[in-house]
Amino acid sequence: MTDDTSNSATDPRPAFVLVRPQMGENIGAAARSMLNFELEHMRVTAPRDGWPNERAVALASGAGRILDHARICDTTQEAVADCTFVFATTARDRDLTKPVYTPEAAMIDARKRGASGQKVAVLFGPERTGLENDDIALANAIVSVPTNPAFASLNLAQCVLLMGYEWRRTAAMPVPMEMEMADTQWASHAEMEALIAHYEERLEEARFFWPEGKAAAMKVTLRNLWSRMPLTRADVQVFHGMMRQMVRWKERG
């Protein structure tokens, strides 16, 4: 038995337990997905094709150390022996004797438990059959991915991907919308006024506001249009530049 190092009291991350996985490819893909979302503690119970698994290593490319440090166990019981809270991933409505969490709720819960020193495990069943009732009996709660009831099946690697995604996503909560635009230099009101005035003046000269009876309404329309646009200071300069160039072009005759 190798060690997944997840015993560390200072590491709040859950262990992902692959229960009796069949295809090495899926074990490798699971390792990649875990590392994509900063999870590193894999445990594997009774892998069908033994251990180490060449196909798993090939597929894990770049995430091989997850496999190197994976804890290999004979039984699910052994794999979760040191854990204080165990989630079992299953299709919906499989077992109503335990609380059922969404992936999001499960990972928020895992994060809280991890932060308070608890050790959390998430069980993933074998490809074809999913977890057996004996595995689920070891769990404190169920996690179920909300899928199309008419087309529900997710494979092992997909299920690991989604749980990993939720682990990473819930780390950032609350997620401010459009973070990356946060330090954008938006145009000030005064800059917008100057742009509106520039266009109005030049379009007036070009007799855009015509017939005269409609001129006032057209100006209001234009002002409303400009003020709905989310313009940066740079955008405003581009619009000024376009208009100046059209005027130069006219003046060159």
Added chain:
Amino acid sequence: MTDDTSNSATDPRPAFVLVRPQMGENIGAAARSMLNFELEHMRVTAPRDGWPNERAVALASGAGRILDHARICDTTQEAVADCTFVFATTARDRDLTKPVYTPEAAMIDARKRGASGQKVAVLFGPERTGLENDDIALANAIVSVPTNPAFASLNLAQCVLLMGYEWRRTAAMPVPMEMEMADTQWASHAEMEALIAHYEERLEEARFFWPEGKAAAMKVTLRNLWSRMPLTRADVQVFHGMMRQMVRWKERG
């Protein structure tokens, strides 16, 4: 060109556009993931191995009708011509000229737009290289999955899975109604293209794109600016009108 039936004004679901996908297996897996989360409108531009694709069909098992109804296009431009809002999925920090959304924020936004009659597309790049800058230039916004910066890469099928998951997950969230804009006639992608082309042509004549060495970059800047603007069909006509009037003014001398 077959039809993905997503023109239906009553279907608020986004189209997922696979741009130049390479492996049939990934196209099939994408179809399954879409159906898992109740999405059915697939478009495919220039699939490397032609169409129909046997390996895609084999992998899609159970979700074959997504492929049967997929719209096959030669170019990304053609694939999004009828769309009013386009998201491009890319790795982080690729392009800072457009707003960057999390998958969650993007699918909440797509849901709102869909509910108000807009047609939304989500672009997914080819396996090895991801979307090219020309594809991204067609988009109104970027979607980026928050991953481990040291191990960020997700493959095509994984990316489709996560976006589909967020589409389904956000269905359960209350959608704030934006009544005022609810029946707005947003400009289609094709109408925006026509506007961009009109301005580019006239500004070219007016020698706006100068010095010549910077012309290409200036055109990209301008395209990015226009695609960030939330323009209605009426707004587009106003912008056309302004430019036409400036040209008339010049021609009167």
